[in-house]
Amino acid sequence: MALIELEQIYKIYNAGSDAEVRALAGVSLSIAPGEFVAVMGPSGSGKSTLMNVLGCLDRPTSGRYLLDGKDVSRLGKNELAEVRNRTLGFVFQNFNLLPRMSALENVELPLVYAGVPARDRKQRSSEALELVGLAKRQDHHPNQLSGGQQQRVAIARALVGRPKIIFADEPTGNLDSRTSTEVMAMLQALAPTGITVALVTHEPDIAEYASRVIVVKDGLIVRDEQREARRAVVLETGEEHA
Amino acid sequence: MSLYVTLRIALRALSRNRLRSFLTTLGVIIGVAAVITMTAIGEGAKARIQAAFASMGTNMLVISPGSTTLGGVKGGSGTMPSLTWDDLKAIQRDVPSVRAAAAVLRSSASIVSETNNWSTSIQGTAPEYFDVRNWPMSSGSAITQSDVDTGAKVIVLGQTVVDQLFGRNADPVGQTVRIRQVPFTVVGVAAKKGQSPMGQDYDDTAFVPQSTFAQKIQGGLGKYLQGTIFVSAKSDADTGRAQDSIEALLRDRHQLRQNEDNDFQIRNLAEIASAQEEGTKTMTTLLASVAAVSLLVGGIGIMNIMLVSVTERTREIGVRMALGAKPRHVLAQFLIEALVLSIAGGIIGIALGVGLAILLGKRFDWPVLFQPQVILVAAGFSGLVGIVFGLYPARKASELDPIDALRHE
Ligand SMILES: Nc1ncnc2c1ncn2[C@@H]1O[C@H](COP(=O)(O)OP(=O)(O)O)[C@@H](O)[C@H]1O
């Protein structure tokens, strides 16, 4: 059974006016568990809009969205918050870590809203940071971390709630190519654990790491192909990992 | 999400902008400090008034000529004389619940000793007066009935007058002083009584026999009594009965008809005390409204800064929502922040108010009285200000759309 099932999803901004924009013009899409999907397309084609609808951050103007068998296209704010908290994880282009909190506290946030008790929360957040190779940095604040490290904290934060899907909108957009590869290696490592990854990118070499590439144009999917993903290999250099 | 976590988030957000947080709470601080200070001083004054009246005895009645004005306390001077010496005698003789009654005639005059002179209030009275007022002598003896009968030129001085004329610790009994060239022999010193509730010095006075007063100080002794009559009831419980009996007696003696108003007034100390308290109440109400206004201003300050904070942290709100924060989590976060601000302001205000009241009390020698319930109410009000004025910004934050909040620059 599909994990994500989109049927005729429309997202129309300023409907009826001269400035009407059909950011999504009837998208239908199905994603299976464990897939690693890259969404590509020119700027303004609707990639982010698609990602936001998939991530339950935005509601479609019309259409049906089944997430894990449940229709989420008409849920209220509270239910959507719960869906995001329990089944989804997010990685943003600009990391979006909260500035006055340590790495550990940032990672703890989803668990705070899930009502996990403090001890478990710390334990699980520590483990998540260890997984992304930042165990030693857990007390550092975002401004004491490099871009790559910040994005790894963000990945740990996305993973800590044990989500089914991770959404990443241009996760490597603010990173150099070496750290980009690192981040991609980390996301690739999730597929075998059954976590589905959907990312937006406009860089073809980033899309190469995905097992499926979807190309969007003018709010519609114009190409959708499965292929053999290239393995992201991180060349070990001086960068410490533990 | 636990209250503790929410509280920690709030404290962290506020400590980020210490100065701004402090300035924001200033309104609440001032408001609460004003409430605490003014009630401490007001309650202190009230307690002093009550203590002063209690020391005067609650079984005392004061009868003065003239009609009662609406709610007001009208002085005897300047009104048409209506009380006669026979009225006084009738009260002494015919009202069983009365223990003692005495006339007090009053005039201001200068008393001259060998070295000094001092202007004070001279009272013409009878021996019973000291009994009615429960006022013993610290030295010598009080005016006697034979002094009154013979119109003796004797005088009893209050402590303040002694201090002014003879110096502290002097015992002037036996010495001579002059009033309007007439020599008087000091026969006694009245024990120190302190201040009246109105702040007037009870000890700044002197007493002469009422017959002497009428002849030597005021003019001829007519049928009318130019002053007031002090009456002491047999007991506290008898006070009301005595008041009613005297009123009936005087109405009868003055031949007042059913529909005519009294041409005299009888006040008991409870009435005088409550008139005094009325005065402090007005003061309290006035200051309370000042406090209310500054709390309002403080609340608006908090609302303003919370709105700024919500705008500044829109992205943070978006991130929290993306990670699973529900509207109510965001609402709680900002509401608690406003509450922390206002309650912190309240606590600082309470400390400041207590300090200020003690300081003012010391400086101006005012009694201060702190009531725990006032402090609790002040703390409660500051919390209320936080909730009332924090609610709108917090709602605004909680109603943000996650995607709009995340996109905010
Ligand atoms: N809030 C919005 N209001 C109006 N138009 C919008 C809004 N968000 C996105 N759009 C429009 O929708 C289209 C798709 O935007 P987006 O999904 O961000 O594109 P991409 O991420 O592929 O660059 C664009 O034309 C954009 O201008």
Ligand SMILES: [Mg+2]
């Ligand atoms: Mg985009």
